[in-house]
Amino acid sequence: MTMVEYPAISAAADRLANASVSRIPCAPVRDLIGRDDIAAAYRVQSRNLSASLASGRTVIGRKVGLTSPAVQRQLGVDQPDFGFLLDDMDCTNDARVDPARLLQPRIEAEIAFVLSTDVSEPLTAAQAPDVVDRILAAFEIVDSRIAHWDISLADTVADNASSGLFVLGDSLPRAVAPELASVTMTMSADGIEVSSGRGVDCLGSPWEALVWLANTSIAYGSPLREGEIVLSGALGPMVPVVAGTTYTASISGIGAVETSFAP
Secondary structure, X not given: OOOOOHHHHHHHHHHHHHHHHHOOOEOOOHHHHOOOOHHHHHHHHHHHHHHHHHOOOOEXXXXXXXXXXXXXXXXXXXXXXXXXXEXXXXXXXXXXXXXXXXXXXXXXXXXXXXXXXXXXXXXXXXXXXXXXXXXXXXXXXXXXXXXXXXXXXXXXXXXHHHOOEEEEEEEEEHHHOOXXXXXXXXXXXXXXXXXXXXXXXXXXXXXXXXXXHHHHHHHOOOOEOOOOEEEEEEOOOOEEOOOOOEEEEEEOOOEEEEEEEOO
């Protein structure tokens, strides 16, 4: 159980919220909640999520972060985390994404799921396909309210797992999906390859990422719900977003996803 008192939780949440509103990245929050108190970090995340919901935003899904060894090395962490997807994060139908909505954006290619049922009981890898309706190619445009991405695990958890925006691409029914551990991904920026990876790089398989998220969400009292979108985690290294650039990713057996950023 966390030993961090409410004033520290409140101060950390306010620091991150103020950075989001001011568009000025802030100092890490680990000085307030500690580097290793992940329960406290999720309390910070929950406090700012409640404020978002009170302002009229709605939860439409979840994201798993830090699933790829390459991304873990990039950020100096060693385990996954999760955050919430809100309705205004979905840029699937936007002709161009406005970089001004973000502070320090990076982009990564992922496999996304749309859930076919609530997940209120512990899930196994063998059962995971049974809770999924569709599988999609996706981009997550991650962001950090913390200056210079100077984050520990507690910092990114508190910051809603460094969530930003997302884009959904081609999809197919779960029943005809390929073996997800064996898929390959290539991502290009204006036609130049900038990242690549495999399904196995996402916690061994995107199915395993879904299992981790489902069971962790139950443990934190917020089980996954029918119709929610799940971003299962990066298949390869994330790259900084360059304004005016078009990014395309292809995932074998699933399809492609594309998004462009305004100058």
